[in-house]
Amino acid sequence: MPMETYRLELRETETNGIDADVYADDVIEESTRVDYEAHDIEPPESRDEEPAYSEEVTADVTTLDLQYQRDDGGFEFRLLGDRDELTRIRIDDEEWNLN
Template structure:
């Protein structure tokens, strides 16, 4: 296997009901992907004029397998890109930055 460049892109879904995390290879083809729904965590987007900015990180790695994991920690989502089980990249999305609130 040779070194490959990957980009982890974390952004709100088009329907504004969750977050998608996609990993693109050097040819801009999705190599791994996952999604989290806000309501799975009792959250909802607030405000009609929200436009959360996508978070991206680019890495170069020699990996046979890719995986994106999501963890919820203290008011934020942590997205980790793993290559062959080793962390390659991490992006964090906070409730405050993305204007997410607990549903009542």
């Protein structure tokens, strides 16, 4: 496999959650969705703009796996390639004003 650049995008959705998508050449390769309600979390009633975060990584992998975990203070998203961690992004509740 040749080296490929992957873009992990996290963004809050209008339906009270976080969409996490991994893109390669603008095509979604992996995706997951976090529902705030499932974690007893509420976003603020209004925002000027929905929070988002994006990070790119280049790797030579055959499989991708996008995982997330919840702890007391936020979410941690991990992108694995051939079972090795390619990148890790943490979204703190405080940073995104989640209650």
